[in-house]
Amino acid sequence: MKWLQFTGMVLLVALAGCASGTSSQVYSRDQAQKQMSVYYGTVLTVSPVKIEGTKSGAGAVAGGVVGGIAGHSVGGGHGQALATAAGAIGGALLGAVAEQGVTKTDGLEITVELDNGEIMAIVQADDVSFNVADRVRIVRGADGMIRVRQ
DSSP states (O other): OHHHHHHHHHHHHHHHTTOOOOOTTOOOGGGTTOOEEEEEEEEEEEEEEEEOOOOOSHHHHHHHHHHHHHHHTSSSHHHHHHHHHHHHHHHHHHHHHHHHHHHOEEEEEEEEEETTSOEEEEEEESOSOOOTTOEEEEEEETTSOEEEEO
16 A cells, blocks of 8 residues: 555656646747747736646556556456556546646736737746736747747
8 A cells, every 4th residue: 555655646746747838937948049039018918827737648657557556456366457457547547637637737818019019919827927017028939939028
């Protein structure tokens, strides 16, 4: 039973590392030292949103391993093989759901009117506060990444 608890804790720690990169303050290694366009504008609206969690498959794999180990500890013979398979399948399903739930984040939909009159809405992590009428920078990368900065 302690082995199962330990494995469950390892699963949670692994899933926490799967969090998606939706922060306006975090750049990927590929975005470093790349040219980006900068636009200036004024915030029109700020609305809270939820950003769905990742679906990398890591949760399903880890859940399948944990479920298979748990199922293997039940019964013996042919019944043990069925319990192992059922545990692995059930664990994979639960692990996938757990990954998505653990990595879901709060976000903001920020609508900005650029100085050229264009209006755009950007969704990003809720890690920086924005208020209506704030002057902001919009940073757009060649890869399509876009973020609002103060």
